[in-house]
Amino acid sequence: MVATVVAAAASSAYTNIHLTEISASKSMELRWVRTRITKTSQQLNNNKQKLLSTPLLPVYISTNPRHVDPQNIRDLCSTCNHSFNRFPNLKNSETSEPVDINKLRIALSHSDVLVSVFCKPHHVDGLAESSSSSIVDFFTPVSPSRDLLVGFGRAVSDCGLTASIYDVMVIPSLRRMGIGKIIVKKIVRMLTTRDIYDIAALCSEDERLFFKACGFGGDILDATTMMYTRTASPTIQEGEQTVICAGRKLLLVPPLIERSYKSSRTII
Amino acid sequence: MLTLNLNTLPSSSFKIVPFHANYPLYTQTQLLIPTNLNYPFTNTATRKFRTFQLKAGFWESIKSGMRKNNTTQVIDPESTDEEDEEPLPQEFVLVENTEPDGTIEQIIFSSGGDIDVYDLQALCDKVGWPRRPLAKLAAALKNSYMVACLYSVRKSPGSEGNEQKLLIGMARATSDHAFNATIWDVLVDPGYQGQGLGKTLVEKLIRALLQRDIGNITLFADSKVVEFYRNLGFEADPEGIKGMFWYPNQ
Numbered sequence: 001m002v003a004t005v006v007a008a009a010a011s012s013a014y015t016n017i018h019l020t021e022i023s024a025s026k027s028m029e030l031r032w033v034r035t036r037i038t039k040t041s042q043q044l045n046n047n048k049q050k051l052l053s054t055p056l057l058p059v060y061i062s063t064n065p066r067h068v069d070p071q072n073i074r075d076l077c078s079t080c081n082h083s084f085n086r087f088p089n090l091k092n093s094e095t096s097e098p099v100d101i102n103k104l105r106i107a108l109s110h111s112d113v114l115v116s117v118f119c120k121p122h123h124v125d126g127l128a129e130s131s132s133s134s135i136v137d138f139f140t141p142v143s144p145s146r147d148l149l150v151g152f153g154r155a156v157s158d159c160g161l162t163a164s165i166y167d168v169m170v171i172p173s174l175r176r177m178g179i180g181k182i183i184v185k186k187i188v189r190m191l192t193t194r195d196i197y198d199i200a201a202l203c204s205e206d207e208r209l210f211f212k213a214c215g216f217g218g219d220i221l222d223a224t225t226m227m228y229t230r231t232a233s234p235t236i237q238e239g240e241q242t243v244i245c246a247g248r249k250l251l252l253v254p255p256l257i258e259r260s261y262k263s264s265r266t267i268i
Numbered sequence: 269m270l271t272l273n274l275n276t277l278p279s280s281s282f283k284i285v286p287f288h289a290n291y292p293l294y295t296q297t298q299l300l301i302p303t304n305l306n307y308p309f310t311n312t313a314t315r316k317f318r319t320f321q322l323k324a325g326f327w328e329s330i331k332s333g334m335r336k337n338n339t340t341q342v343i344d345p346e347s348t349d350e351e352d353e354e355p356l357p358q359e360f361v362l363v364e365n366t367e368p369d370g371t372i373e374q375i376i377f378s379s380g381g382d383i384d385v386y387d388l389q390a391l392c393d394k395v396g397w398p399r400r401p402l403a404k405l406a407a408a409l410k411n412s413y414m415v416a417c418l419y420s421v422r423k424s425p426g427s428e429g430n431e432q433k434l435l436i437g438m439a440r441a442t443s444d445h446a447f448n449a450t451i452w453d454v455l456v457d458p459g460y461q462g463q464g465l466g467k468t469l470v471e472k473l474i475r476a477l478l479q480r481d482i483g484n485i486t487l488f489a490d491s492k493v494v495e496f497y498r499n500l501g502f503e504a505d506p507e508g509i510k511g512m513f514w515y516p517n518q
Contacts, residue, residue, distance in 0.1 A: 084447045085447065085483055085484065086483070086484045086506075086509060087483075087506075087507070103446040103447065103481075104446070106444075106445050106446040107444040107445065107446035107447050107448075109445075110443075110444045110445045110446070111444055154444075156442060156443070156444045156448065157411075157442070158407070158408040158409075158411040158412050158442045158452075159407050159408070159410075159411040160403075160404040160405065160406070160407030160408030160409075160410075160411065161400065161404050161405070161407075161408040161452075162408070162442065162450075162452055164442070164448070164450055164486075166444070166447075166448055188514055192516075195404070197514070197516065198513070199513065199514040200450070200488065200511050200512070200513055200514075201511065201512050201513075201514075202448075202484075202486060202509060202510075202511050203509070203510060203511075203512060204507070204508055204509055205508040208510065208512070211512045212512070215514060215515060215516075216512035216513060216514050216515065217512060217513055217514075217515045218510065218512055222490060222491050223488040223489060223490060223511075224488070224489045224490075224491065224494050224504050224505070225486065225487075225488055225504065225505055225509065225510050225511035226486070226487055226488075226489050226494070226497050226498075226502035226503060226504050226505075227484065227485060227486050227487075227502060227503060227506050227509065228474060228485040228486075228500075228501055228502050228503075229501065229502070229503040229506050230500075230501025230502075244478045244479070244481060244483065245483075249483075251478055251483060252501065253474075253475055253478045253479065254471040254472075254474055254475045254501075256475070
């Protein structure tokens with residue numbers, strides 16, 4: 001009986017089962033992701049057999065902002081070595097400093113879309129155990145407070161025209177299984193149901209292919225992405241220069257505009 | 269929908285009350301939807317809930333009971349600092365010109381004020397931008413972190429009053445209030461271009477953002493204006509960071 005259930009689950013690539021909480025307005029979804037093909041299964045000759053032997057892993061996708069705990073996000077961030085600053089301070093060990101928890105709270109509270117992915121702790125090493133345990137998991141109720149946060153993504157929008165996706169991350173041991181793609185697709189789906197189609201995502205060189213696979217295009221209408229990177233200039237000596245620290249860069253704050261009254265044709 | 273929630277089973281709302289157990293009374297009544305999330309309906313929700321303050325007796329009893337059992341706080345709304353989070357509205361005169369016939373023209377910088385969507389639509393037409401749905405425009409302006417605009421006010425010398433106020437420039441920025449911000453929609457009336465007004469608008473936005481410690485300021489520039497932004501301190505594709513847009517037909 002166990003074998004038939006697993007086979008049924010494996011015959012379709014993904015099965016969606018909605019678990020709707022009583023009080024939450026958003027739903028939590030149970031998704032099955034295929035784990036990486038291990039070395040032993042690669043030795044199998046029969047393709048069909050190979051498909052069945054790669055175990056399926058249950059992950060829980062939630063868009064409910066109440067499931068988001070800033071401390072968990074911070075830990076996930078450190079594990080993924082992801083920085084919230086675009087120009088992070090990378091020390092010798094290549095790990096960026098942990099994100100400020102208060103700023104993180106503010107950022108999370110002002111993000112319109114929050115997607116978090118949970119997983120049972122014993123699945124975190126990326127390989128599901130024997131198929132019998134997956135049946136037990138199927139019937140164990142999901143609890144975001146108990147299960148481990150393994151993936152996250154958020155989007156900021158103006159609720160009308162545009163949106164930007166930031167900070168999509170999945171823990172290293174569960175990468176390359178399609179979880180990141182699920183997160184991005186979920187975010188996009190939530191935005192398009194609100195009639196927002198102008199969705200941007202800032203990404204570094206490494207992430208470009210990932211977003212391309214999620215349906216994002218590089219060139220759009222000839223628009224160039226630009227970021228403010230002006231740092232303090234050593235040549236300007238008059239007055240004081242105000243700078244703020246943004247990761248590794250010290251960004252120069254433009255001077256205060258002086259008001260001009262009754263002066264014809266002068267612009268500051 | 270909101271009143272329905274008030275009458276739901278107490279057992280389901282108990283999950284939510286401890287979430288707010290440490291906050292002042294006026295946020296206590298805004299139990300069911302965290303007020304700081306930028307969902308479109310929360311703005312109306314807070315107004316409705318403020319009128320429910322007098323009926324808070326029931327909730328206070330739960331609050332006192334729950335206070336002992338208060339566990340983890342999930343998201344912490346900065347209710348006391350909410351006024352300081354948004355950039356303060358400002359308005360001041362940038363330039364004042366006196367024309368030969370005595371008319372005084374002032375160019376006024378304004379931020380945090382309300383913009384008439386129809387005026388903005390007219391300005392977009394003047395610049396040559398495609399038309400966008402007005403409702404979406406209004407929602408976008410309302411939910412942007414900062415909107416700065418320029419008005420031209422003409423006063424004729426003779427009669428008192430009869431000011432002509434015209435919207436001649438606008439720039440807006442969206443942000444998550446902590447790390448990232450994106451500047452959209454910078455436009456100046458063609459008749460007033462070339463005077464540094466656009467530069468003023470953008471610099472003001474940058475200043476406001478940096479003073480809130482928002483370090484990642486991004487924008488997507490057309491090829492014609494890349495040089496304009498470069499002069500303001502923006503760098504194209506810094507360190508390989510690029511923006512990608514979603515294509516629905518893939």
